[in-house]
């Protein structure tokens with residue numbers, strides 16, 4: 001089915017997920033299949049990012065969270081890390097104006113202190129430039145690890161309790177959620193992982209408690225509009241029970 005036909009079907013099927021999260025995986029394998037160096041796989045994955053952002057706007061998704069670089073990814077060879085950081089800067093440079101015009105609010109979530117100064121500046125620029133936008137929030141998770149995020153939230157809670165601004169009995173689920181990077185976002189309704197891997201890889205462990213999972217065999221550089229729309233249709237056919245009995 002073509003992308004416009006899939007979009008029509010989505011509109012007929014009812015509510016779209018408010019928040020879609022994607023583990024963008026398979027760039028390296030895409031490159032290897034073509035006997036290309038891995039960084040070219042990452043470069044090719046940039047056009048998938050562009051397409052998925054446009055498709056999210058078309059479908060009416062409110063929040064798109066993309067896992068671009070994990071804390072564990074710092075253990076990759078320096079040439080690959082450098083290539084990924086340059087691509088981040090290039091993406092921001094090339095896309096910032098379009099994103100701004102399309103009504104996209106861009107944020108970079110993770111331990112951004114670890115990024116090189118040039119990358120940090122690019123991040124600060126696009127964050128500021130698009131801060132007023134509300135059509136779509138694009139969360140780019142970079143240097144992100146979910147366990148570290150939870151530890152950071154727990155440390156903040158401990159500090160506030162010690163300072164006397166928070167009482168132990170006020171520490172509940174909402175108190176933790178409010179201290180995560182995603183504090184102002186609803187939990188993801190749909191998580192997509194590309195390249196067929198069936199694991200979470202330390203992404204949004206807290207927030208994914210009741211998220212629907214969609215594993216796509218497609219490698220990230222080949223993932224486009226139609227693949228996103230198919231994942232949304234798959235989501236629309238799920239029966240979300242949240243532990244209750246079916247209605």
Ligand code: IPE
Nearest residue numbers: 024025026027028029068069
């Ligand atoms: C995903 O592609 C991008 C990042 C993790 C940065 P990979 O680089 O993990 O590609 P594979 O899994 O080796 O194919």
Ligand code: IPE
Nearest residue numbers: 023024025067068069070201
């Ligand atoms: C997860 O992919 C991280 C990102 C997509 C940024 P990885 O390729 O790093 O995950 P593993 O190593 O296969 O679990």
Ligand code: MG
Nearest residue numbers: 025026027028
């Ligand atoms: Mg991978």
